[in-house]
Amino acid sequence: MHELLDSTLLMLSGKIGRRIKVVKEYDRTLPGIPAYPAELNQVWTNLVDNAVSAMNSAGGDGTLTVRTARDHDRLLVEFRDTGVGIPAEDRGRIFDPFFTTKPVGEGTGLGLDISWRIVVNKHHGTIQVESEPGDTRFQVLLPLTAVEEESA
Known part of the structure; x- marks a missing residue:
């Protein structure tokens, strides 16, 4: 998991820039989990x-x-930022397709919808958000062991 996170941070380092500090608080004792690495990236x-x-x-x-x-x-993977936060009236809609709080032309409103589908449908996990100005936390919880698929 940590290799996936590190590769994502490296890939986005140009976008992150020098003014944003990245802090990694990794629990190195965590086991590997069954996952689709490209989709989690x-x-x-x-x-x-x-x-x-x-x-x-x-x-x-x-x-x-x-x-x-x-x-x-x-397994918990949390992303915490010190940005503007997500208004309370928008938090219930952020995982809806085509909903965005970004200005026109800057976002499609699909990123969090796709993320929700990958976490919930493909990995049987959950994704949740807590937000106020200066402290937004997205928490992804993934099972440590494979989930049995129900047969039809």
Whole structure:
């Protein structure tokens, strides 16, 4: 998991720039998990890109903290930024397709919808958000072991 996160951060380093500090708080004792790595990289890319946009909207400086931890029988991956936050009235809609808080021409409103589908449908996990100005946290929880598919 940490290699996936590091590769995403490296790929987006140009976009992150020098004014945003990246803090990695990785639990190195976590086991590997069954996952689709390329699809999780898409999730991490969407979450980091949104965090960078939020911090740019708040003046361009900030801190992006990427944290991993064990949460009972799940792996937690958290992205925390110091950007403008997500207004309370928008939080219930951010995972809806085509909903965006970005200015026209800057976002399609598909990133979080795609991320939700990858986490929930493909990985049997959850994705949630807590937000206020200066502290937004996207938390992805993934099962540590393979989930049995129900047969039809």
